[in-house]
Amino acid sequence: xxxxxxxxxxxxxxxxxxxxxxxxxxxxxxxxxxxxxxxxxxxxxxxxxxxxxxxxxxxxxxxxxxxxxxxxxxxxxxxxxxxxxxxxxxxxxxxxxxxxxxxxxxxxxxxxxxxxxxxxxxxxxxxxxxxxxxxxxxxxxxxxxxxxxxxxxxxxxxxxxxxxxxxxxxxxxxxxxxxxxxxxxxxxxxxxxxxxxxxxxxxxxxxxxxxxxxxxxxxxxxxxxxxxxxxxxxxxxxxxxxxxxxxxxxxxxxxxxxxxxxxxxxxxxxxxxxxxxxxxxxxxxxxxxxxxxxxxxxxxxxxxxxxxxxx
Amino acid sequence: xxxxxxxxxxxxxxxxxxxxxxxxxxxxxxxxxxxxxxxxxxxxxxxxxxxxxxxxxxxxxxxxxxxxxxxxxxxxxxxxxxxxxxxxxxxxxxxxxxxxxxxxxxxxxxxxxxxxxxxxxxxxxxxxxxxxxxxxxxxxxxxxxxxxxxxxxxxxxxxxxxxxxxxxxxxxxxxxxxxxxxxxxxxxxxxxxxxxxxxxxxxxxxxxxxxxxxxxxxxxxxxxxxxxxxxxxxxxxxxxxxxxxxxxxxxxxxxxxxxxxxxxxxxxx
Numbered sequence: 001x002x003x004x005x006x007x008x009x010x011x012x013x014x015x016x017x018x019x020x021x022x023x024x025x026x027x028x029x030x031x032x033x034x035x036x037x038x039x040x041x042x043x044x045x046x047x048x049x050x051x052x053x054x055x056x057x058x059x060x061x062x063x064x065x066x067x068x069x070x071x072x073x074x075x076x077x078x079x080x081x082x083x084x085x086x087x088x089x090x091x092x093x094x095x096x097x098x099x100x101x102x103x104x105x106x107x108x109x110x111x112x113x114x115x116x117x118x119x120x121x122x123x124x125x126x127x128x129x130x131x132x133x134x135x136x137x138x139x140x141x142x143x144x145x146x147x148x149x150x151x152x153x154x155x156x157x158x159x160x161x162x163x164x165x166x167x168x169x170x171x172x173x174x175x176x177x178x179x180x181x182x183x184x185x186x187x188x189x190x191x192x193x194x195x196x197x198x199x200x201x202x203x204x205x206x207x208x209x210x211x212x213x214x215x216x217x218x219x220x221x222x223x224x225x226x227x228x229x230x231x232x233x234x235x236x237x238x239x240x241x242x243x244x245x246x247x248x249x250x251x252x253x254x255x256x257x258x259x260x261x262x263x264x265x266x267x268x269x270x271x272x273x274x275x276x277x278x279x280x281x282x283x284x285x286x287x288x289x290x291x292x293x294x295x296x297x298x299x300x301x302x303x304x305x306x307x308x309x310x311x
Numbered sequence: 312x313x314x315x316x317x318x319x320x321x322x323x324x325x326x327x328x329x330x331x332x333x334x335x336x337x338x339x340x341x342x343x344x345x346x347x348x349x350x351x352x353x354x355x356x357x358x359x360x361x362x363x364x365x366x367x368x369x370x371x372x373x374x375x376x377x378x379x380x381x382x383x384x385x386x387x388x389x390x391x392x393x394x395x396x397x398x399x400x401x402x403x404x405x406x407x408x409x410x411x412x413x414x415x416x417x418x419x420x421x422x423x424x425x426x427x428x429x430x431x432x433x434x435x436x437x438x439x440x441x442x443x444x445x446x447x448x449x450x451x452x453x454x455x456x457x458x459x460x461x462x463x464x465x466x467x468x469x470x471x472x473x474x475x476x477x478x479x480x481x482x483x484x485x486x487x488x489x490x491x492x493x494x495x496x497x498x499x500x501x502x503x504x505x506x507x508x509x510x511x512x513x514x515x516x517x518x519x520x521x522x523x524x525x526x527x528x529x530x531x532x533x534x535x536x537x538x539x540x541x542x543x544x545x546x547x548x549x550x551x552x553x554x555x556x557x558x559x560x561x562x563x564x565x566x567x568x569x570x571x572x573x574x575x576x577x578x579x580x
Contacts, residue, residue: 190417195375197429198378199411200410200434201403201406201407201433214419214420
């Protein structure tokens with residue numbers, strides 16, 4: 001076939017097929033190399049974490065890590081109960097989700113179902129601005145405004161550094177993420193499903209609650225899980241506003257030391273390099289990594305299990 | 312002459328009556344001057360080439376066009392002598408009395424049972440839900456195929472079964488009229504046949520308006536047929552209008568309009 005084609009053409013047609021092939025392959029190699037950078041980076045980070053964590057567990061047994069109830073790596077009688085830091089992280093992240101889920105989901109519903117074009121035009125960029133504010137700004141917003149002006153008048157005796165304020169502001173910081181991902185999920189629900197509900201005499205509210213939200217559930221849950229991972233890994237807000245005091249329990253009104261804040265504390269220079277306290281930061285980092293990894297796996301499984309396929 | 316008088320009918324009551332119906336999308340007129348009477352317990356087919364406004368007219372009868380912000384309806388449609396576009400009429404209530412089945416099956420991502428119970432529940436049905444679900448599925452000729460898997464998702468059914476589920480869902484709320492917008496266009500021939508048989512059954516109890524691209528289907532299932540056509544405007548848009556409306560055998564064997572004759576003999580469309 002190609003031979004015949006060539007015969008039918010004149011000398012004016014001389015494509016350089018070999019050069020084309022070379023260029024194609026070069027482009028392919030370049031893109032592959034760049035794509036590979038992220039793979040190498042991931043492996044490098046995980047490898048460092050694993051190696052240093054193994055060092056740490058060479059000195060402190062994993063049993064102590066999970067069973068001790070105090071976190072005092074710099075004391076002479078050091079204790080490494082990770083539960084102390086986890087309880088702090090769960091407090092800030094838990095409060096954050098309690099704020100971000102209703103706020104985020106309701107604004108997503110408002111934007112996608114109720115808001116007119118004009119309201120949307122104003123609200124969406126505002127949300128994007130909120131999402132673009134550096135978390136360190138949120139951090140001193142929590143520390144200098146929310147805690148003293150808002151919370152302390154309401155809750156007498158609230159410590160200047162506390163999990164509550166950090167959690168509330170953290171929730172505000174991750175709310176745009178929940179909104180934007182939930183809105184995408186709600187938007188992806190086919191129009192035909194809504195029409196089906198309206199045609200049965202459903203009101204808008206009934207349509208949203210009984211048809212649209214269940215159909216968007218997998219997307220909403222995965223946005224929520226992503227927000228939880230973000231809340232767990234967030235550093236600046238909790239470092240600035242939640243404090244540096246290891247504190248086991250569920251009380252959100254006291255200063256706490258989250259996992260991320262502890263890592264900051266160590267690498268800021270509180271512990272000499274190579275010391276056991278220094279190594280402990282890697283073990284904490286590893287714990288964080290495993291937690292978010294499990295969340296991601298769960299989210300992946302959930303989305304695959306519950307996503308409805310529409311034509 | 313292309314305007315038309317409503318089909319004269321002395322035997323049964325008029326359920327729906329469109330008068331001087333015009334539909335606009337934004338500033339474009341999509342349908343002009345449709346006059347049409349739909350009699351009780353008949354099957355009326357809307358046929359015509361693409362863009363002739365037959366679906367648009369259909370969607371006026373249960374005010375689904377309200378959901379499209381740019382759509383505007385002029386003229387009047389009366390449902391048992393009440394103007395359905397009157398300010399005091401609630402479109403939500405209207406839609407519970409005039410059901411609709413869509414072009415593509417659109418079961419909710421819920422169980423088969425819930426697909427049917429949903430409409431009943433939001434319309435305040437206080438009777439025995441299990442019975443209603445069974446009755447509706449029986450009427451839609453789907454019961455035997457799904458009675459052992461009512462808890463399964465409606466989306467797990469085949470396309471033809473999904474469409475009959477959607478019909479069951481529409482019947483479950485006891486509407487007086489069922490609008491069907493090309494209900495078989497996404498179905499295979501065997502499923503199509505089942506739906507057509509079903510339409511014949513349902514005619515005993517309901518008034519049915521069916522939009523179809525398939526002229527054989529119109530001639531098989533309908534008592535009356537309305538033929539719509541489209542004409543291009545100077546702006547390049549298409550305006551649909553009703554060419555001829557009569558008993559189905561008249562439309563297919565002895566149409567009054569030349570356009571109708573040309574369309575049913577396959578010369579355009």
